[in-house]
Amino acid sequence: MTRKWWHDKVAYQIYPKSFYDSNGDGIGDIPGIISKLDYLQDLGVDIIWLSPCYPSPLADQGYDISDYYNIDPRFGTLADMDRLIAEAKKRNMYILMDLVVNHCSDEHEWFQKACEDPDGKYGNFFYLRDKKEGELPTNWRSYFGGPVWEDLPGTNKQYLHVFHKKQPDLNWENPEVREEVYKNINWWLDRGLGGFRIDAIINIKKAFPFQNYEPDREDGLCSIKAMLKEAKGIGEFLGEMRDRTFKKYDAFSVGEVFDEKPEELPDFIGDNGYFSSMFDFNETIFGQSSKGWYDAKTITPDDYKRCCFESQKKVGDVGFLSNIIENHDEPRGVSRYIPEGDCCPKSKKLLAALNFMLRGLPFIYQGQELGMENVPFASIDEIDDISTKDEYQVALDAGLTPEEALHVAAKYSRDNARTPMQWSDKAHAGFTTGTPWLKVNPNYTSINVSAQMEDPDSVRSFYKKLIALRKDPAYKETVVYGALKPLWEEQHNLMAYSRKADKTLYVIGNYQKEEQTVTLLSKPLKVLLNNYPELFIDEQGIIRLQGYQVLVLEM
Numbered sequence: 001m002t003r004k005w006w007h008d009k010v011a012y013q014i015y016p017k018s019f020y021d022s023n024g025d026g027i028g029d030i031p032g033i034i035s036k037l038d039y040l041q042d043l044g045v046d047i048i049w050l051s052p053c054y055p056s057p058l059a060d061q062g063y064d065i066s067d068y069y070n071i072d073p074r075f076g077t078l079a080d081m082d083r084l085i086a087e088a089k090k091r092n093m094y095i096l097m098d099l100v101v102n103h104c105s106d107e108h109e110w111f112q113k114a115c116e117d118p119d120g121k122y123g124n125f126f127y128l129r130d131k132k133e134g135e136l137p138t139n140w141r142s143y144f145g146g147p148v149w150e151d152l153p154g155t156n157k158q159y160l161h162v163f164h165k166k167q168p169d170l171n172w173e174n175p176e177v178r179e180e181v182y183k184n185i186n187w188w189l190d191r192g193l194g195g196f197r198i199d200a201i202i203n204i205k206k207a208f209p210f211q212n213y214e215p216d217r218e219d220g221l222c223s224i225k226a227m228l229k230e231a232k233g234i235g236e237f238l239g240e241m242r243d244r245t246f247k248k249y250d251a252f253s254v255g256e257v258f259d260e261k262p263e264e265l266p267d268f269i270g271d272n273g274y275f276s277s278m279f280d281f282n283e284t285i286f287g288q289s290s291k292g293w294y295d296a297k298t299i300t301p302d303d304y305k306r307c308c309f310e311s312q313k314k315v316g317d318v319g320f321l322s323n324i325i326e327n328h329d330e331p332r333g334v335s336r337y338i339p340e341g342d343c344c345p346k347s348k349k350l351l352a353a354l355n356f357m358l359r360g361l362p363f364i365y366q367g368q369e370l371g372m373e374n375v376p377f378a379s380i381d382e383i384d385d386i387s388t389k390d391e392y393q394v395a396l397d398a399g400l401t402p403e404e405a406l407h408v409a410a411k412y413s414r415d416n417a418r419t420p421m422q423w424s425d426k427a428h429a430g431f432t433t434g435t436p437w438l439k440v441n442p443n444y445t446s447i448n449v450s451a452q453m454e455d456p457d458s459v460r461s462f463y464k465k466l467i468a469l470r471k472d473p474a475y476k477e478t479v480v481y482g483a484l485k486p487l488w489e490e491q492h493n494l495m496a497y498s499r500k501a502d503k504t505l506y507v508i509g510n511y512q513k514e515e516q517t518v519t520l521l522s523k524p525l526k527v528l529l530n531n532y533p534e535l536f537i538d539e540q541g542i543i544r545l546q547g548y549q550v551l552v553l554e555m
């Protein structure tokens with residue numbers, strides 16, 4: 001594997017709308033991010049991925065872009081963005097933007113022109129089909145519910161949208177579309193961007209000819225995945241994009257990729273892969289049901305361990321996965337991966353260490369470093385996210401009571417991760433002097449940056465230690481490149497593995513509140529991390545692990 005500049009880095013995702021509001025309008029913004037760069041540098045972050053801040057009607061919170069060459073005035077100006085890139089550079093940090101090019105917004109000029117002249121140049125930027133009364137071109141269900149087909153305003157045609165109807169899919173088969181995408185990527189890279197996170201990219205290749213697939217719910221529609229499974233040849237697009245853009249700049253790219261086959265991994269993230277890296281979603285997709293969130297299975301510690309090890313085994317040393325505990329599309333990881341009732345600083349640190357020490361590039365989502373938790377939503381009206389609203393309805397349609405449906409919606413809602421960052425115990429968690437666009441988690445009085453900065457034993461301080469270990473010249477080679485091998489793999493509620501390069505490290509986590517023991521063959525040379533003040537180890541090398549104790553040992 002060729003070594004790359006980004007391998008030893010630590011990445012952090014910012015959801016701009018909810019990070020820090022500099023002007024009191026209740027919406028986070030780029031000047032707000034700039035003012036917090038020192039906070040991120042103090043934590044040890046090198047790469048910052050910003051969720052979209054381009055002009056957008058915000059139907060899907062910015063994942064519906066109406067102008068790829070600007071910044072939405074709510075988030076700032078292009079000059080602010082340039083300043084952010086420059087200020088980051090001064091701190092040896094890199095900025096990634098979000099590349100959302102499976103679709104644009106229906107308010108993008110291309111789409112407006114397609115409506116005016118569907119048979120002209122811009123009609124071919126989208127997937128248009130003649131409208132037939134009482135019949136849709138295909139029976140595919142969009143990710144956010146309902147059919148993927150919508151009337152093209154002012155015409156007798158319909159257009160395809162695999163996400164929301166305000167997110168029309170771009171026709172990647174059209175070389176002119178691809179040229180536009182490459183031009184835009186290079187334009188941003190020329191401004192000094194470090195690279196991109198690439199949104200929903202597996203959707204750019206459709207299966208032709210368009211046809212119906214077996215319906216999987218009573219609505220007579222089928223999951224969009226049925227079509228994607230049949231789509232062949234996405235590699236041609238992705239390889240072309242790499243060669244025409246990222247490769248020339250040695251830029252970092254991380255793909256949002258789902259359902260790839262193990263044998264495709266080298267193509268995606270091998271030495272000359274389409275992307276530098278791609279996210280590991282094996283844990284987040286665990287337990288999903290084709291019926292909807294209401295039918296999803298809760299993940300257990302043993303499931304979590306299996307998911308992580310499965311991914312690690314699959315990738316081996318072919319490339320680097322990007323490891324996450326959560327992102328803006330998921331509930332908070334501590335509320336999901338820690339068994340109900342056990343969420344506390346100790347267990348949060350355990351989850352942090354087990355994930356962070358895996359081989360790959362760690363991504364931290366804003367607030368994760370504080371152990372921010374899911375939100376007690378009291379009503380569906382407190383939720384803004386379109387996909388949660390759809391899943392709430394799906395649950396009701398399946399016969400759940402409104403209380404049960406709200407419980408399901410709140411458990412998996414993307415808004416759990418989108419509430420304002422908790423900076424202090426002051427009004428609105430110190431996020432804004434105005435009224436925040438989305439409610440603040442009421443636990444901000446106890447979980448917030450100011451409190452945790454001062455406390456050497458806080459979750460944030462623990463993250464800081466994890467990051468410092470990754471960067472420590474003595475351990476870096478092992479933490480970054482060391483091979484991973486599961487330890488005591490069959491032991492219930494224990495997740496442990498070794499990392500081996502020039503040094504050998506053991507990461508051992510007791511993933512339950514009861515004590516349990518493991519037996520080491522030799523005494524550790526050093527305890528590098530421990531979320532308890534003490535370590536109980538006897539002469540025979542038997543370690544008595546306390547509830548949710550996690551250790552990083554040098555062997």
Ligand code: GLC
Binds near residue numbers: 060100256329
């Ligand atoms: C990705 C984004 C998500 C968005 C979707 C459509 O999955 O992460 O937030 O809704 O793509 O762009």
Ligand code: CA
Binds near residue numbers: 023029
């Ligand atoms: Ca603002």
